[in-house]
Amino acid sequence: xxxxxxxxxxxxxxxxxxxxxxxxxxxxxxxAEDGLSVTLDxxxxxxxxxxxxxxxxxxxxxxxxxxxxxxxIRGFVALAEDCLGAEDSWDGLxxxxxxxxxxxxxxxxxxxxALSGVHGLERVSRARELMVPVVTxxxxxxxxxxxxxADVVPTDLPLIQLMLGALSECTRDVDPDAWRRYLGxxxxxxxxxxxxxxPLAHPGLDVVQVQDAMRAxxxxxx
Amino acid sequence: xxxxxxxxxxxxxxxxxxxxxxxxxxxxxxxAEDGLSVTLDxxxxxxxxxxxxxxxxxxxxxxxxxxxxxxxIRGFVALAEDCLGAEDSWDGLxxxxxxxxxxxxxxxxxxxxALSGVHGLERVSRARELMVPVVTxxxxxxxxxxxxxADVVPTDLPLIQLMLGALSECTRDVDPDAWRRYLGxxxxxxxxxxxxxxPLAHPGLDVVQVQDAMRAxxxxxx
DNA sequence: ACAGAAGTGGAGGACGTGCCTCCACTTTGT
DNA sequence: ACAAAGTGGAGGCACGTCCTCCACTTCTGT
Numbered sequence: 001x002x003x004x005x006x007x008x009x010x011x012x013x014x015x016x017x018x019x020x021x022x023x024x025x026x027x028x029x030x031x032a033e034d035g036l037s038v039t040l041d042x043x044x045x046x047x048x049x050x051x052x053x054x055x056x057x058x059x060x061x062x063x064x065x066x067x068x069x070x071x072x073i074r075g076f077v078a079l080a081e082d083c084l085g086a087e088d089s090w091d092g093l094x095x096x097x098x099x100x101x102x103x104x105x106x107x108x109x110x111x112x113x114a115l116s117g118v119h120g121l122e123r124v125s126r127a128r129e130l131m132v133p134v135v136t137x138x139x140x141x142x143x144x145x146x147x148x149x150a151d152v153v154p155t156d157l158p159l160i161q162l163m164l165g166a167l168s169e170c171t172r173d174v175d176p177d178a179w180r181r182y183l184g185x186x187x188x189x190x191x192x193x194x195x196x197x198x199p200l201a202h203p204g205l206d207v208v209q210v211q212d213a214m215r216a217x218x219x220x221x222x
Numbered sequence: 223x224x225x226x227x228x229x230x231x232x233x234x235x236x237x238x239x240x241x242x243x244x245x246x247x248x249x250x251x252x253x254a255e256d257g258l259s260v261t262l263d264x265x266x267x268x269x270x271x272x273x274x275x276x277x278x279x280x281x282x283x284x285x286x287x288x289x290x291x292x293x294x295i296r297g298f299v300a301l302a303e304d305c306l307g308a309e310d311s312w313d314g315l316x317x318x319x320x321x322x323x324x325x326x327x328x329x330x331x332x333x334x335x336a337l338s339g340v341h342g343l344e345r346v347s348r349a350r351e352l353m354v355p356v357v358t359x360x361x362x363x364x365x366x367x368x369x370x371x372a373d374v375v376p377t378d379l380p381l382i383q384l385m386l387g388a389l390s391e392c393t394r395d396v397d398p399d400a401w402r403r404y405l406g407x408x409x410x411x412x413x414x415x416x417x418x419x420x421p422l423a424h425p426g427l428d429v430v431q432v433q434d435a436m437r438a439x440x441x442x443x444x
Numbered sequence: 445a446c447a448g449a450a451g452t453g454g455a456g457g458a459c460g461t462g463c464c465t466c467c468a469c470t471t472t473g474t
Numbered sequence: 475a476c477a478a479a480g481t482g483g484a485g486g487c488a489c490g491t492c493c494t495c496c497a498c499t500t501c502t503g504t
Contacts, residue, residue, distance in 0.1 A: 006343035013472060013479055035441050039462060041483095050482030055464060112441045132429070149419040152407075155428035159389060160437060163404060166388030167381060169441075182385065187376075189411030197371040197414060207354070219257050219334045219383060219391075235450055235501060261491060265456095272453030277493060 020057050022047040027064055032108025037067060037143045061149070066124050069113045073127035076103065080134045085210040090147035093138050094187060100161055101179055115162055147193045160186060177202055178213075242279050244269040249286055253331025258287060265282060288345050291335045295349035298325065299334070300354045312369035315360050316409060323385055323401055327390045337384055371414045392435040399424055400435075 012020060026047035030038045040061060044051045058064040079099060086092030104111035113124060135154050142148035164186070168179035182204035188198050205213065234242060248269035252260045260281060266273045280286040301321060308314030326333035335346060357376050364370035386408070390401035403424035410420050427435065 015471065016480060019481085037441065040464085041462075051464080052466080052482055053480080055325075056480080060463085108441070111478090115436055116439050116441065151419060151422050154401075155427050155429060155432045156407075158432055158436065159393070159400075159404065159427070162392060162436070163385040163389045167385045170384060171381070178381075181378075182381065185378075185382075185407060185411040187411070189409070192419060194416060197373060200373050205377050205381070207377060210377045210380055214337055214380065215434040217338050219259065219267070219330070221337065236452060237501065241451085262493085263491080266453085273493080274495080275451075278451080282492090372471055 019047070019049050022049065023054055023057060023064075024068060027068055028109075031065075031068070034141065035108035036061075036112045040064075050215065057078045064120075065113065067107075069110065070123040070127050072107075073124060074112055074130070076100075076110075077130045077134060078137070079132065082133065084137055084141070088147075089138075089142040089145045090191075091157075093142045093148060096135075096138055097157065097160070097187070098180075098183060101164050101168065101183055104161065105172065105176065105179060110167075111165055112170055115158065115165060131133055143192075148214045149190055152190060166176040170216045171205070173216060174209045175202075177206060178205060235433060241269070241271050241275055244271065245276055245279060245286075246290060249290055250331075253287075253290070254329040256332035258283075262286075287331075287335065291332065292345040292349050294329075294332055295336065295346060296352070298322075298332075299349065299352045299356060300362070302353065306356065306359055307365070309363040310369075311360075311367045312413075315364045315370060318357075318360055319379065319382070320402075320405060320408070323386050323390065323405055326383065327398065327401060328386045329395065330391075333387055337380070337387060365414075368414055371412055392438045393427070393431075395406045395438060396431045396434045397424075397427055400427060 011017070013204070023043065028042045030046055032041050034042075040054045040058075041051050043064075044054045047054070054064075055143055058067070080096050083092040083096040083099075086095060100114075104114070114128065132154075135157050139148065139152065139154045139157065143152075164179050164183055167182055168176075171178035181200050181204065184198060184200040188194060191198075233239070234271055244429050245265065249265045252265050252268055256264075262276045262280075265286075266276045269276070276286075280289070305314040305318040305321075308317060318408055326336070336350065352405055354376075357379050361370065361376045361379065363373075365372055369433065386401050390398075393400035402426065403422050406420060406422040406424070410416060413420075
């Protein structure tokens with residue numbers, strides 16, 4: 001028994017590694033389109049492999065999520081740090097919230113990982129925690145400049161994201177950019193001073209669109 | 223065959239009518255607490271009757287919902303009309319949105335019937351449609367007075383409700399009135415003019431509360 | 445008081461959904 | 475060419491909801 005029969009980190013066989021990549025790619029797409037609730041069966045179907053293969057590579061969905069989203073979250077943190085460097089503190093904050101909404105609007109999986117707190121293992125949670133200090137500094141900087149109303153606190157931002165995310169979830173099929181309109185309204189509410197309303201980036205929906213959006217709204221289950 | 227053996231509108235036997243009322247009351251409570259997704263089995267349990275009894279009285283859940291919520295919606299329309307009578311048009315609008323949030327926050331069933339558009343039969347849908355003209359007038363009146371920014375449209379209101387509703391769904395167990403804070407921010411965004419921020423009615427949440435709220439957030443299923 | 449109509453309850457069947465296992469088979473590397 | 479590695483997908487399991495069914499109980503009119 002000089003060498004154990006299975007070395008834990010022996011590289012995968014070539015075909016197996018190819019499948020692993022296919023699974024990751026399929027999962028990324030599926031999660032982005034349909035959110036984290038897609039089944040591993042569906043991911044297998046998209047990747048063109050059997051369910052068994054998926055389960056061998058990723059013992060459960062959480063590990064697949066963890067592997068996929070750690071990088072994405074870190075990338076997003078970097079993006080937030082970039083907003084800290086904007087010359088105008090309000091623009092930086094605004095850009096941050098807008099980009100967050102953008103990502104949430106086109107990647108449901110990311111949104112769920114970022115907002116929900118229940119998904120992901122250590123790696124993702126640790127990455128998520130990196131957000132806190134950056135957001136705090138974004139808020140305080142804009143307040144120090146007198147641009148952001150003094151009575152908001154950093155923890156307001158995730159909740160505002162949550163509101164806009166819920167909206168964009170409903171309007172995604174009706175008018176995918178509708179959230180920009182409501183982001184405009186909320187941001188106007190966040191300004192410290194403002195004589196006139198800032199023009200809204202997006203037109204209002206008509207009655208039929210609102211009806212369809214409402215139909216898309218699903219109450220939290222159970 | 224002078225009289226058919228079963229007259230369609232013969233009154234129920236006394237005990238049956240008592241049970242019917244118990245079912246309606248239990249359903250009202252259950253829907254308010256847990257939303258429309260409660261099972262008829264659960265409603266039966268709460269009413270202290272068997273499932274069979276519930277199914278005999280209300281062939282399916284929709285009819286039960288229809289029977290329950292028609293009145294509630296009409297009552298709410300009346301309340302909206304009342305806001306139209308407020309001497310200050312902005313206060314009227316504000317009161318309307320606030321009351322809507324209040325109802326949504328403490329009666330999940332009502333919120334789902336009012337917002338989702340998929341529940342309820344004719345009676346409820348007809349009642350829901352009564353809202354449209356009232357909301358339109360509330361908005362136009364506040365705009366005519368120069369209080370509400372000119373670029374909002376009546377259809378913005380349901381979507382704003384939806385945003386705040388999503389938020390209040392998440393924070394209900396952490397801080398049931400947290401929605402008031404974000405309503406304050408949004409309303410400030412809706413004002414046509416405003417030098418300084420209007421003081422917020424509710425303090426911000428701390429980091430732990432936000433974490434718990436996020437944990438409560440459930441992405442739209444499937 | 446009694447007959448028969450009306451009403452009851454809740455076990456359990458039908459169905460749907462998602463997770464994951466298992467093993468006869470195929471592919472790869474040496 | 476042969477063993478080790480990898481595969482696929484049918485199907486088992488667990489769960490949850492909806493709703494039916496019928497032996498039993500309760501009511502009501504006479």
